[in-house]
Amino acid sequence: MISIDLNADLGEGFGRWRLTDDDELLSVVTSANVACGFHAGDAATMRRVCERAAELGVRIGAQVSYRDLAGFGRRAMDVPSGELTAEVAYQIGALDVFARAAGARVAYVKPHGALYNRVVHDEEQAAAVVAGVLLADASLPVLGLPGSRLLDLAAASGLPAVTEAFADRAYTEEGRLVPRGEDGAVVTDPEAVVERSVGIARDGSVVARGGARIAVGARSLCLHGDTPGAVELARRVRARLTGAGVRVEAFV
Structure with missing residues (x-):
């Protein structure tokens, strides 16, 4: 049976402000x-999400980012390699404290936002992220785009x-x-998202901008x-995947 993992970005509030419906x-x-x-995120939020x-x-998973609370990690930044390596390891370690306290552990690492897109093609920044993961835990899987420099170096x-x-x-x-700054970067039609999810899981393909x-x-x-509407959309995606004969399960 075909299987796929479903992941989502969580804990992206700060203080009294919450962005995501983490529990649902x-x-x-x-x-x-x-x-x-x-x-995004703070100590209390990290602890709460890990416990749940x-x-x-x-x-x-540790979603590591450039240090950019004001820009939600989506602004381009130039961070020296040594500094980025230390900051990646620091973020993983901080989250792992709360994961282990909850009886679990950090199971993988995924860059966020501008860092995620940068390490697709930037050899130096990708190597710095990999070095940070190795510094924190040399057994951790790294999540990223197929063909990215990040995954190649990992x-x-x-x-x-x-x-x-x-x-x-x-x-x-x-x-x-x-x-994200370009028109159509985010697919907003729920049914289109659901159909694309099934196509990705079953066929390993998706229709790109331009129709190919x-x-x-x-x-x-x-x-x-x-x-x-992220919660309802996630439920629809999971139900449609299951109905299409796809087993939804974690990759680790």
Whole structure:
């Protein structure tokens, strides 16, 4: 049977402000990309999400980012390699404290926002992220786009490299994500997101901007937690996947 992991970005509030419906999304997804305080999230939020994820058996992932609370981690930044390596390790370690206190552990690492897109093609920044993961825990899988420099360097360093696709983001014909600043970068039609999810899981492909069908083989499928109606959309995606004969389960 075909299987795929469902992941979502969670814990993306700060203080009294909450962005994602963490409890409801955790009842649907199999992996949680938890903000580690650099683009969003704080200690109390990290602890709460880890406790709930552990209770439900959802895998906990460290969503590491550039230090950019004001820009939600989506602004381009130039961070020296050594500094980025230390900051990646720092974020993983911070989240792992709360994961272990809840009886679980950080099970994988996924970059967020501008960092995620940068390490698709930037050798130096990708190497810095890989070095940060190795510094924190040399057994941690790394989640990223197929064909990215991040996954290539992770695999070369002995880290499990896990491919990921996005049901609610538009793709270029080169298999990259359309930048958020461009029209149509985010797929907003719920039915289209559901259909794309099934296509990604069953066929390993998606229709890119421009109409061409491209390969996006992935072991994990991301649904953004900050999308309006994210919980209901996640439920629809999971139900349709199951109905299409796809087993939804964590990749680790």
